[in-house]
Amino acid sequence: MDKSNKSGAEALIHSLHLEGVDLMFGYPGGAALHIYDAIFNQNYVDHILVRHEQGAVHAADGYARATGKPGVALVTSGPGATNAITGLATAYMDSTPIVVISGQVKSNLIGTDSFQETDMIGVSRPIVKHSFLVQRAEDIPDIVKKAFHIATTGRKGPVVIDIPKDFTDPEYKFEFNYPSEINMRSYNPPEGADTSSIKEAADLIATAKRPVIYSGGGVNQNNASEELTALAKLLNFPVTNTLMGLGAFPGSDPQFMGMLGMHGTYQANMAMHNADLIIAVGARFDDRITNDPKQFALSAKKIHIDVDPASVSKIIHADIPIVGSAKESLTALIEELKCRDLKTNESDISEWNEQIKNWRDAHGLNHSLLEMGAQNGKILPQQVIQSLYKETNGEAFVTSDVGQHQMFAAQYYHFDKPRQWINSGGLGTMGFGLPSAMGVQLAYPESIVSCVTGEGSIQMCIQELSTCLQYGLPIKIINLNNAALGMVKQWQDMQYGGRHSSSTYENSLPDFVALTESYGHVGIKVSKFDELESSMKECISLKDKLVFLDVDVDPNEHVYPMLEAGNAMDHMRLSKDEKTW
Amino acid sequence: MKRVIALLMENQPGALSRVVGLFSQRGYNIETLVVAPTNDATLSRLTMSTEGDEKVVEQITKQLDKLIDVVMVTNLSESEFVERELMLIKFTKDSFPENVFDETNIVSEDNEIINVQVVGTSLELDKLISEIDANNPLEIVRSGSLGISSDEKTLTIEN
Numbered sequence: 001m002d003k004s005n006k007s008g009a010e011a012l013i014h015s016l017h018l019e020g021v022d023l024m025f026g027y028p029g030g031a032a033l034h035i036y037d038a039i040f041n042q043n044y045v046d047h048i049l050v051r052h053e054q055g056a057v058h059a060a061d062g063y064a065r066a067t068g069k070p071g072v073a074l075v076t077s078g079p080g081a082t083n084a085i086t087g088l089a090t091a092y093m094d095s096t097p098i099v100v101i102s103g104q105v106k107s108n109l110i111g112t113d114s115f116q117e118t119d120m121i122g123v124s125r126p127i128v129k130h131s132f133l134v135q136r137a138e139d140i141p142d143i144v145k146k147a148f149h150i151a152t153t154g155r156k157g158p159v160v161i162d163i164p165k166d167f168t169d170p171e172y173k174f175e176f177n178y179p180s181e182i183n184m185r186s187y188n189p190p191e192g193a194d195t196s197s198i199k200e201a202a203d204l205i206a207t208a209k210r211p212v213i214y215s216g217g218g219v220n221q222n223n224a225s226e227e228l229t230a231l232a233k234l235l236n237f238p239v240t241n242t243l244m245g246l247g248a249f250p251g252s253d254p255q256f257m258g259m260l261g262m263h264g265t266y267q268a269n270m271a272m273h274n275a276d277l278i279i280a281v282g283a284r285f286d287d288r289i290t291n292d293p294k295q296f297a298l299s300a301k302k303i304h305i306d307v308d309p310a311s312v313s314k315i316i317h318a319d320i321p322i323v324g325s326a327k328e329s330l331t332a333l334i335e336e337l338k339c340r341d342l343k344t345n346e347s348d349i350s351e352w353n354e355q356i357k358n359w360r361d362a363h364g365l366n367h368s369l370l371e372m373g374a375q376n377g378k379i380l381p382q383q384v385i386q387s388l389y390k391e392t393n394g395e396a397f398v399t400s401d402v403g404q405h406q407m408f409a410a411q412y413y414h415f416d417k418p419r420q421w422i423n424s425g426g427l428g429t430m431g432f433g434l435p436s437a438m439g440v441q442l443a444y445p446e447s448i449v450s451c452v453t454g455e456g457s458i459q460m461c462i463q464e465l466s467t468c469l470q471y472g473l474p475i476k477i478i479n480l481n482n483a484a485l486g487m488v489k490q491w492q493d494m495q496y497g498g499r500h501s502s503s504t505y506e507n508s509l510p511d512f513v514a515l516t517e518s519y520g521h522v523g524i525k526v527s528k529f530d531e532l533e534s535s536m537k538e539c540i541s542l543k544d545k546l547v548f549l550d551v552d553v554d555p556n557e558h559v560y561p562m563l564e565a566g567n568a569m570d571h572m573r574l575s576k577d578e579k580t581w
Numbered sequence: 582m583k584r585v586i587a588l589l590m591e592n593q594p595g596a597l598s599r600v601v602g603l604f605s606q607r608g609y610n611i612e613t614l615v616v617a618p619t620n621d622a623t624l625s626r627l628t629m630s631t632e633g634d635e636k637v638v639e640q641i642t643k644q645l646d647k648l649i650d651v652v653m654v655t656n657l658s659e660s661e662f663v664e665r666e667l668m669l670i671k672f673t674k675d676s677f678p679e680n681v682f683d684e685t686n687i688v689s690e691d692n693e694i695i696n697v698q699v700v701g702t703s704l705e706l707d708k709l710i711s712e713i714d715a716n717n718p719l720e721i722v723r724s725g726s727l728g729i730s731s732d733e734k735t736l737t738i739e740n
Contacts, residue, residue, distance in 0.1 A: 121595060126606045130649040133595065150649060185738065186591055186652040310643035 006176040008137035009038035009168035015144035017044035018178050021072050023442060025056040029076025030116060031103030034168035048471060051463035053080050055435035057087020060098045062436025065422045066397060067443045068223060070151050071098040077105055078116030082123065086429060088158050089127040093426025094244060095221060097156040099147050107164040120162045129157030137167040141178045149182045154189025155308040156221055190307055193332040194324030201303045201320045202336045208277035209348040211237045217244030218282020218306060219326050225418040227330035228281060234334060236349055238356050240268040242283050243410055244425040251414030257356060261289040262563050263407040266363035266572060267356050273570040275300040282306060282326045285315040295568035305329050363574055365411055374529035378554035381405060381480045385412040387536045388450060388478055396448040397440045401433035401457030404486035407559045409452040431460030438464060441473045448540060450476040455509055456485045465519040468546050476539055477548045479512060482555040490558045516548035526551040584638050584658040585630045585728040587736050588651055592618050592625040596650035600627060609641050613725030630726045653736055661731035667724040668699045668706050676716045
């Protein structure tokens with residue numbers, strides 16, 4: 001153990017190093033300057049200078065989502081701290097493990113409305129898993145240890161460490177001891193499997209006639225994708241993933257029904273509505289899934305596996321609650337099923353799978369739109385996603401912003417692997433796409449990282465193009481440019497008589513190609529369908545360059561299917577003039 | 582139905598604000614809230630009462646349990662428990678209802694003012710308040726409910 005004397009700032013950076021952190025994102029400022037000086041004097045932890053603190057937190061978040069390791073961001077007090085808030089809320093809603101360190105004014109100034117003072121602990125309280133206000137420099141190692149432990153265990157989430165400037169003072173040194181283990185009497189998240197109800201779960205599985213496996217972000221977070229896939233294959237049960245759960249089960253597997261919920265596929269939503277057994281794993285029955293909870297899957301028994309006891313029976317009553325790690329609990333369930341030499345109702349299951357195939361044939365997504373060429377002279381946004389899929393062999397990391405482009409990417413790019421699809425599902429944060437892609441690209445410099453975005457979202461964090469130049473991040477930005485806030489406009493079309501209140505730009509959009517080039521990157525404009533595939537090929541082939549592919553897409557396209565609010569999951573609009581009821 | 586939840590939390594800055602913040606954040610309606618350090622100085626005990634239904638109370642206890650600073654939570658109303666509240670009332674001497682209170686209730690008295698204290702269940706205190714309404718009490722102060730289970734169960738931790 002390193003017992004040399006260190007200042008609070010040095011102790012902080014050394015503690016990060018001992019937690020395995022080799023990369024952090026941040027932005028300096030007065031209250032954080034001692035820490036920045038300590039960063040300058042060491043070689044363990046690289047620091048990426050972003051252009052806005054929101055970008056730092058999203059980048060740390062993207063890094064965490066892609067790698068499974070905790071992401072770290074460092075900001076200064078006051079505006080630095082408040083700029084980090086959207087990033088924290090984003091990570092909180094999607095349960096990603098990040099640690100955000102904020103400088104604070106000197107401890108004797110706290111509460112005096114001093115320059116750049118904000119009560120970071122108070123402001124961030126409802127959107128963090130936990131937070132620490134450092135009270136003594138000597139506490140820093142212990143707090144860092146606890147922060148990483150809390151962020152990365154149980155239901156993961158963001159943790160804030162707020163450090164008054166005097167506790168990082170280089171003049172004050174103390175003996176550095178990094179705790180080897182942590183013991184918190186008030187925090188004991190479930191770790192292993194919950195086997196208390198495994199037998200009952202297996203009984204239900206054995207007799208199910210119309211089962212569905214419904215998995216969410218928890219499976220990806222818990223690295224339980226292999227176990228989930230093994231269970232589905234063992235049983236031959238159909239699988240659907242939430243927006244956050246995509247990639248947990250191979251998207252190109254015939255057993256996969258596609259995403260479910262608000263913009264889920266017809267077959268996935270119909271299967272949920274008609275199921276007699278729903279096996280929910282690491283998913284939380286949120287309102288974008290269930291539609292009206294009172295009408296949700298009324299004939300189904302529910303087995304709910306989740307690490308967070310508060311998520312179980314929060315919205316939908318769980319007949320069989322299993323509160324434990326998804327990975328371990330699924331393993332226990334598979335063991336139990338194998339051990340009793342399980343026979344499912346094979347004829348019922350194949351009849352059910354046949355029914356799902358019929359639904360898919362009737363109203364499933366058309367994955368061959370690219371072959372159909374231009375539609376009314378325009379490029380469909382879905383065709384751009386299909387082109388990206390084709391050109392990247394389905395192997396790219398795809399980050400997204402929020403809106404129609406996000407749904408098209410989720411629907412049309414088949415994610416075969418967990419952690420491949422990175423988006424703000426819970427909070428729905430426009431501006432997440434580009435900075436999160438930076439985190440992914442830094443974690444995987446050799447991989448193709450594309451950011452699917454729209455001309456609305458990309459402008460919310462477009463300043464990070466400069467960061468990408470500084471660190472040579474060859475992100476492929478695919479801009480589905482419909483010259484409008486597409487999802488807002490879609491709702492206005494459907495519910496507000498087509499009154500497009502503040503959802504279009506009236507010719508005020510920048511020339512994205514020129515803008516990108518002014519940042520030192522490559523911009524490519526696509527306005528005709530015939531240029532789409534060749535431009536996409538060029539975009540992906542420019543391996544060392546950030547490319548901004550600005551594609552003019554049909555501005556009138558809507559995302560379908562779409563659940564009809566206040567109803568059961570079988571109430572869907574399938575196109576502008578088709579609905580299921 | 583009135584439900585009483587009790588919890589132990591780390592006695593440190595910020596812990597109480599997390600608990601209180603959770604109520605407004607999640608839209609829970611809390612009627613009374615009492616907090617004090619326990620005989621173990623590292624812990625505080627917090628007792629709250631609410632009118633929520635069983636499902637809401639289950640969510641409240643689960644969400645409270647998730648807070649890192651919360652060591653233990655119990656829904657006292659799940660089994661037999663004792664609930665008590667303290668009330669202080671101020672009367673002018675002229676309007677003091679002698680038939681309701683006796684010497685043991687009086688905690689201070691001067692030429693003009695009498696203060697009394699009463700301990701009882703919240704329901705008993707509610708009743709008492711309506712009984713003395715005609716006497717125009719100058720001020721009524723209630724502590725909020727405390728609770729303890731009737732059986733051998735305790736909300737304590739082993740050190």
